[in-house]
Amino acid sequence: MVILYIDMDYFFAACEQLKNPELKGKVVVIGTNKEDNKMKGVVQTANYEARKYGIKSGIPTKDAYKLYKDLVYLEADEPYYEKTSKTIMDMLKGYGFPVEQESIDEAALDLGDVGYEKGIGIGKEIKKRINNETNLPCTVGISFGKTFAKMACESSKPDGFGIVTENEITDFLKTKPVKALPGIGPKTEEKLKILRINTIGDLSDSDPLLLKEKLGIVGIELYNLSNGIDKSKVVEFEEVLSIGRERTLNEETTDVTVIKNMISELSKEVFEESAKKNFWFKDVGIKVRYADFTQATKSKTLNHYSSSEEEIERIGAVLIKELMNKNNKKIRKVGVRISSLMKGNSQKRLIV
Numbered sequence: 001m002v003i004l005y006i007d008m009d010y011f012f013a014a015c016e017q018l019k020n021p022e023l024k025g026k027v028v029v030i031g032t033n034k035e036d037n038k039m040k041g042v043v044q045t046a047n048y049e050a051r052k053y054g055i056k057s058g059i060p061t062k063d064a065y066k067l068y069k070d071l072v073y074l075e076a077d078e079p080y081y082e083k084t085s086k087t088i089m090d091m092l093k094g095y096g097f098p099v100e101q102e103s104i105d106e107a108a109l110d111l112g113d114v115g116y117e118k119g120i121g122i123g124k125e126i127k128k129r130i131n132n133e134t135n136l137p138c139t140v141g142i143s144f145g146k147t148f149a150k151m152a153c154e155s156s157k158p159d160g161f162g163i164v165t166e167n168e169i170t171d172f173l174k175t176k177p178v179k180a181l182p183g184i185g186p187k188t189e190e191k192l193k194i195l196r197i198n199t200i201g202d203l204s205d206s207d208p209l210l211l212k213e214k215l216g217i218v219g220i221e222l223y224n225l226s227n228g229i230d231k232s233k234v235v236e237f238e239e240v241l242s243i244g245r246e247r248t249l250n251e252e253t254t255d256v257t258v259i260k261n262m263i264s265e266l267s268k269e270v271f272e273e274s275a276k277k278n279f280w281f282k283d284v285g286i287k288v289r290y291a292d293f294t295q296a297t298k299s300k301t302l303n304h305y306s307s308s309e310e311e312i313e314r315i316g317a318v319l320i321k322e323l324m325n326k327n328n329k330k331i332r333k334v335g336v337r338i339s340s341l342m343k344g345n346s347q348k349r350l351i352v
Ligand SMILES: [Mg+2]
Pocket: 007, 008, 009, 010, 011, 105, 106
């Protein structure tokens, strides 16, 4: 099996540089918040120049300014990134192999049993076409499993091409820190450290039963990966249609403040769930159930995909107002739901 993994380099920052070539060579930070509220947000993407100063995804924007006070701050232009992403994903799908979009700027292709030679040819052609057709840099990884292809890609960034075959996998893995394995976050890293497991090599020499005891079933998966066994597959579609939360109020009410507070609480929960699963949304809907058990729903479709908690809350508040103006019945239950989902950017999610 040959898997290709394609990951755009500094995707949001690269898109911004394409829109505005004067940004080239400058320290650019794309933030999660609007300009007037930027110091309260975090860095979503930093370009290559910013990374040289230690600025990276997930750090508070105010800390980025401490690292480099003259940086260029931009707020994310999600509709533009989404459009660019679609161009790339459509091109990848055009090859006719199963494609799994892992995030807005990452995808895996299952080339089946074409062999490495042909796989490398296809990978190089894809890299060239992306560069030619979008003017954006990317890195490609090739291996015999999806996780290893991703790691081959990661270790060849930026603008690289990484190949790890069955014969090379042991050497490739053994000296890397455990956190180089996708899925190992700071918490798991800490647990492994206590067991004196620092490198993937240490992990491969450890006791799988002990790993299972400490980490659950994930422990076995990590043990397998550390020993060069990658069972991850390219899955074309993930069937998640919507994410919603609803709750019954303590007391039936027509009080706008109480209802709005509930909407904002539910919006937060819906947002957190979507962030965890790495989804962006296009539709926001609310549902109310009245004291007489009748119910009403209302929804709004955005003209772009969004990943903003504020947006869910703001639209929820508008929709509930419209419903309450139309009908003065007491409300007993409120729901918030987002739908029309697509995979979003993974870097940003590391923060949560
Ligand atoms: Mg990327």
